[in-house]
Amino acid sequence: MAILVLAEHNNKELKPATLNAVGAASKMGGDIHVIVLGHGCADVAQAAAKISGVAKVFKADSPALAHGLAENTAPVIAGIAKNYTHIIGASTTTSKNILPRVAALMDVQQISDIIAVHDADTFDRPIYAGNAIATIKSSDSLKIITARGTAFDAAPASGGSAGIEDLAGASDAGLSAFVSAEVSKSDRPELTTAKIVVSGGRGVGSGENFKIIEALADKLGAAIGASRAAVDAGYVPNDYQVGQTGKNVAPQLYIAVGISGAIQHLAGMKDSKVIVAINKDPDAPIFAVADYGLVGDLFSIVPELTEKL
Amino acid sequence: MKIFVPIKRAIDYSVKIRVKADGTGVDQANVKMSMNPFDEIAVEEAVRLKEAGKASEILVASIGPAKAQDVIRTAMAVGADRGILVQTDAPTDIGGVEPLAVAKILKAIIDAEKPELVIMGKQSIDDDSNQTGQMLAALLGWGQATFASKVELDGSAVKVTREVDGGLETLSLKLPAIVTTDLRLNEPRYAALPNIMKAKQKPMDTKTPEDYGVSITPRLSVVKVSEPPKRTGGGKVASVDELIDKLKNEAKVI
Ligand SMILES: Cc1cc2nc3c(=O)[nH]c(=O)nc-3n(C[C@H](O)[C@H](O)[C@H](O)COP(=O)(O)OP(=O)(O)OC[C@H]3O[C@@H](n4cnc5c(N)ncnc54)[C@H](O)[C@@H]3O)c2cc1C
Ligand SMILES: Nc1ncnc2c1ncn2[C@@H]1O[C@H](COP(=O)(O)O)[C@@H](O)[C@H]1O
Numbered sequence: 001m002a003i004l005v006l007a008e009h010n011n012k013e014l015k016p017a018t019l020n021a022v023g024a025a026s027k028m029g030g031d032i033h034v035i036v037l038g039h040g041c042a043d044v045a046q047a048a049a050k051i052s053g054v055a056k057v058f059k060a061d062s063p064a065l066a067h068g069l070a071e072n073t074a075p076v077i078a079g080i081a082k083n084y085t086h087i088i089g090a091s092t093t094t095s096k097n098i099l100p101r102v103a104a105l106m107d108v109q110q111i112s113d114i115i116a117v118h119d120a121d122t123f124d125r126p127i128y129a130g131n132a133i134a135t136i137k138s139s140d141s142l143k144i145i146t147a148r149g150t151a152f153d154a155a156p157a158s159g160g161s162a163g164i165e166d167l168a169g170a171s172d173a174g175l176s177a178f179v180s181a182e183v184s185k186s187d188r189p190e191l192t193t194a195k196i197v198v199s200g201g202r203g204v205g206s207g208e209n210f211k212i213i214e215a216l217a218d219k220l221g222a223a224i225g226a227s228r229a230a231v232d233a234g235y236v237p238n239d240y241q242v243g244q245t246g247k248n249v250a251p252q253l254y255i256a257v258g259i260s261g262a263i264q265h266l267a268g269m270k271d272s273k274v275i276v277a278i279n280k281d282p283d284a285p286i287f288a289v290a291d292y293g294l295v296g297d298l299f300s301i302v303p304e305l306t307e308k309l
Numbered sequence: 310m311k312i313f314v315p316i317k318r319a320i321d322y323s324v325k326i327r328v329k330a331d332g333t334g335v336d337q338a339n340v341k342m343s344m345n346p347f348d349e350i351a352v353e354e355a356v357r358l359k360e361a362g363k364a365s366e367i368l369v370a371s372i373g374p375a376k377a378q379d380v381i382r383t384a385m386a387v388g389a390d391r392g393i394l395v396q397t398d399a400p401t402d403i404g405g406v407e408p409l410a411v412a413k414i415l416k417a418i419i420d421a422e423k424p425e426l427v428i429m430g431k432q433s434i435d436d437d438s439n440q441t442g443q444m445l446a447a448l449l450g451w452g453q454a455t456f457a458s459k460v461e462l463d464g465s466a467v468k469v470t471r472e473v474d475g476g477l478e479t480l481s482l483k484l485p486a487i488v489t490t491d492l493r494l495n496e497p498r499y500a501a502l503p504n505i506m507k508a509k510q511k512p513m514d515t516k517t518p519e520d521y522g523v524s525i526t527p528r529l530s531v532v533k534v535s536e537p538p539k540r541t542g543g544g545k546v547a548s549v550d551e552l553i554d555k556l557k558n559e560a561k562v563i
Pocket of ligand 2: 315316317318345347348370371372373401406408411428429430431432433434436437438439440441442
């Protein structure tokens, strides 16, 4: 048995999500290989080779792979897929984009967003925004899987010394082209791996008002998240969205400010260790999942909290 | 240009679902069913392209029970021209028709209908798979732009802005191509009553998966469906001081 893990990176750095995917892979049993698809991605391959538990790294380096276009990356993965029992990626927009394409090329029914591994064929995955957990068993000889980062411990980033092998044969399928990217820049911790997350909802009222959320987050060294309503209203960028169709977070502390607690939002944060809710409506559903609920006006509570911390 | 929009019928997003007591699935009886919200966004986008004179015909299709014709009629009421119901009694959430089988049926429809653009949802809110569009693109050998928040169609290409984990990314795809919708692509309109009446006259074919030669035998068997662990919430504090004290001394998270 051998397992192939898709590396998540930006051609320069290996993203921590890769470590969680390796963590998930280590539950299945078998040699773990990592595939790095990119351009000028030698440093990423080096970093992948150091991950504890990784036996081998494949590096496919080509201009056609520079932007992770699924049309160009999927055939490279499919090209070596027959050597594996499992192909795993983290549940990120990268893997979600590429792996189903690989699965269809291999005639495999992908298993999305697993949260537990029972054995090499049997997994738990949330359905209906996490309101039900399905335990499913795959009959495909190759399993293609995305794994929820918050559900699996990260493999140690060091301790390994895997060999790196170059993989040739990448080409431009000529179907798609990268035009541009608007990468959000922030000095705050990354949302999905932060120890503390402060999220704002529609109750915050405006992008300008989000300053009070930022001040609290900075005091706590926290990442900032948001509900869909806050993103839709343009208070914050799209990549802040926590929930069923946004990001999943499970920090030590999640502070929900002016968020009602719709099931789609809860889906993304209810595995947090401690949940604080600040809301003026005592009947808001968010209080049902909060360990510490504080009923009141966020515009007085949040600044007071920031000041007293 | 013809646009094809696959639409799924699923339990409405506002319903609090119940896991069946025997652990075989989620109770579908007597609950409100609707068009998957991402598919409403896909239909809306197609209608806007048609209104802008960039598309000539909108075809929709749904794979599901006889009742799935309701979502086809709903799509017609906001502007879809024609529909195909691919009827099956197999479940469409889990343990039945899976994304790979759906993609194969959709491919067969596309081979026959030859649309130049397919717009579909990024994710069904019941199975939460987020796979079908990418699989369909692979089976067709077409380009894919998933998680779209902006679609600009011009001549032989489509430029799509995508919502990705790090921000936004813009791609250009050669047509024909697959686009999957994210929440912020548009705000779907409501159907006006006269249009709901008119929709009843629009043409709808009924087919079966067998008509397309596709096996829908699931690859994933359902061992069980269970309730998620319950969170014991509901705790309250009376003041900011009490909150800080609890976070420091009880929860020990700051
Ligand atoms: C297909 C689909 C996918 C979705 N995916 C997601 C998702 O991934 N993530 C997500 O978050 N949502 C998602 N949603 C949306 C979700 O259903 C809710 O609409 C959304 O979460 C509501 O955001 P909110 O809590 O900020 O806004 P609201 O529900 O409007 O709540 C605002 C809250 O702020 C409180 N408030 C107002 N003023 C103050 C004040 N001064 N002080 C204190 N409290 C105040 C109010 O009491 C209220 O509880 C999705 C919906 C659909 C249909
Ligand atoms: N049974 C179905 N009938 C029609 N379209 C479907 C069906 N299942 C999935 N789709 C389409 O595929 C998208 C993604 O679904 P999924 O891969 O199940 O998350 C949906 O938003 C629909 O556009």
